[in-house]
Amino acid sequence: MPENFDFPDIQERLLKLEEAFADHNSYQFKKILAELRRAAKMRANAAALARAEILDCRKDCERTRKQAVDLQAKLKTVVDRFEGSFTAFEKFRKAIRVVEMMRAHEDLPAILERIKDLFGLRAVSLLLDAGEFAAFDPPGARLAEGKAMRQALSALMPGARLPGPFMCPIRSVPDPEFFFGPGFCAERKVLLLGSCFISPLRDKFGPQRLIGILSFFDSNPDRYTSEKGSEFASHFADILGYTIVDITDRKKAERLREDVERMTRHDLKSPLTAVLTLPQLLKRDGNLTERQTDMLSLMQHAGYRMLNMINQSLDLFRMESGVYELTPAKVDLLPILDNIAGELHGVIETSGLTLDVVVRGRPRRPEDAFPVRGEEMLLYTMLSNLIKNALEAAPPGTRVTVTLAEGRSLDVAVTNPGAVPAQIRPHFFDKYVTAGKKDGTGLGTYGARLIAETHGANISMNTSETAGTTVTVSFPKPRVAEKAASGNASPFASAPPRSVTR
Known part of the structure; x- marks a missing residue:
């Protein structure tokens, strides 16, 4: 076939x-x-x-x-979720950066508003523990008792010791106005539509300690549901809570320091009253030898110096707080330098040092003057600190030079042959920075910087192993307009006090 x-x-x-x-x-x-x-x-x-x-x-x-x-x-669902997760991750990353920029409680309103705009939310609310934060009255946040916050969270998630984040329709929240504020439920549709994210804020040093509650509300009922992950939002809430705790702890430390310093000044002034009045009473009674009278004068002088130091310490504290009122007047720096040289004569002689003063490019002459605008006692303190530091840093038998020059500004430069240790150069004018001094407090250059800035002057430091160290204070020259307005009057005439804000 x-x-x-x-x-x-x-x-x-x-x-x-x-x-x-x-x-x-x-x-x-x-x-x-x-x-x-x-x-x-x-x-x-x-x-x-x-x-x-x-x-x-x-x-x-x-x-x-x-x-x-x-x-x-x-695959489309996975890609959409990935894109959604990536978008959410980027938003939360930006939000964390925004929170990390916060430096004070006063930044909270702007921070919360930026978070609201970044996530496109209808409402963002921050509750903080009244017992912890009432003393600071942080703007942008509402205060509630810790017990009330725990009860509100327990009503959302019964049984949990410190409930975690809660995502649900807004109608499932027993008391929305507790979390979002009075008047939140004024619109009836809010109770019928929308979803929310509610998370406790924990103390970074005690995760079981509740410090507040962060709440988000969105008009989309499907945005926050129990089926969706909350890792990003929970991490963001932790970062916000930790940042608020850090700022609060820093403020507490600052207030404690201020209280201690204030009490210390007060306690030091009380015994000084006896030190200052007793020599006067003894002198008034007479029957003293010349040596005894001199000793009482020395005691009285030391007491006044100590009182002056306490008052200057209070002035520096006010400068640091930005509330010092400067009363500038014409001050000749050369007599101040003479007094400082006399006070430090023992240090100069013991170390075999030489203290030179150069005025406008030549050795000082008796008729010289170098006036600036400022407060005499503050200028004395600043220059005394700088010259004393230079003498202590200078090798024995060398020369320390104070140079007064006039150009675009009125410059006072203190130079010594020693070099500043490399590890403290970037922080030379910071508080409590010192090196190589047994009894150094690290307040001399810091105080000099505060006084210079209060006078509107610039202070800088240059140092090297070969050229030594020079600290320069540059005072602004009187403006031409001030001279013209005052006619023949001196540009250094007294001026009304001005408040200095740093």
Whole structure:
């Protein structure tokens, strides 16, 4: 039989063939007819099998197509979630940067407003523990008792010692106005729509201690749901809480320091009253030898110096706080330098040092003057600190030079051959910075900087192993307009007090 034997109507042809040769008894014919029947049956079976295979293929294709559609939908969901998570991550990263810029409680309103805009929220609310923060009255936050905050959180998540973040429709919150403030529920649709994120703020040093509650509200009811992750928002809430705690602790430390300094000054002044009045009473009674009178004078002088130092300490404290009122007047610096040289004569002589004064490029002359505008006692303190530091840092037998120069500004430069240690150079004018001094407090250059800035002057330091160290204070020169307005009057005439804010 031919290999390409294929007749679609083979059954019909076989029936016609049997009818035509019904009376034919040829064996050969019957054999051919049987072969044809067998071939027809095989073809029918093959066709049925092919149809079944085609049907199975169609089913497989449909199943594969459905799987592809499902995979595509799942992939889209994953991509959308990834993009959403990445977008959320970027927003929270920016929000954390905003929080890290906070330096004081007064920054809170602007911080909360930026967070609201960044996340596109309808409301952001911050509750803080009244017992912890009432003394600081942080703007932008509402205060509530810690017990009330715990009860409100427990109502959202019963059973938890310190409940975690809560995300739900706003209508599921028992008392929305506790978290978002009075008047929040004035609009009825707020109770029907929208979702919220509510998270406790913890103390970084005691995670189980509640310091406040951060709450977000969005008009989209699907934005905050229990099925969604809250890791980013929870981490942000922790950062905000930690930052607020850091700022508060720093303010507490500052207030404690101020209280201690204020009490110390008060306690020091009380015994000084006896030190100052007793010599006067003894002198008034008479019957004293010359040596005794001199000793009483020394005692009285030392008492007045101590009182002056306490008052200057109070002045520096006011400068540091930015509330000092400067009363500038014409002050000649040369007599001040003479007094300082006399006071430090013992240090100069013991170390074999020389203290030179150069005025406008030449050695000082008796008729010289170098006036600036300022307060005499403050200028005395500043220059005394700088010259004393220079004498202590200068190698024995060397020279310390005070140079007074006039250019665009009135400059006072104190130079000594010693070099400032490398580790303190960047912090030379900072508080409590000292090196190599057994009894150093680190307040001399810090106080000099405060006094210079209060006078509107600039203070700088240059140092090297070869050139030594020079500290320069540059006072502003009187303005031409001031001279013209005063006519023939001295530009250094007394001026009304001015408040200095640092």
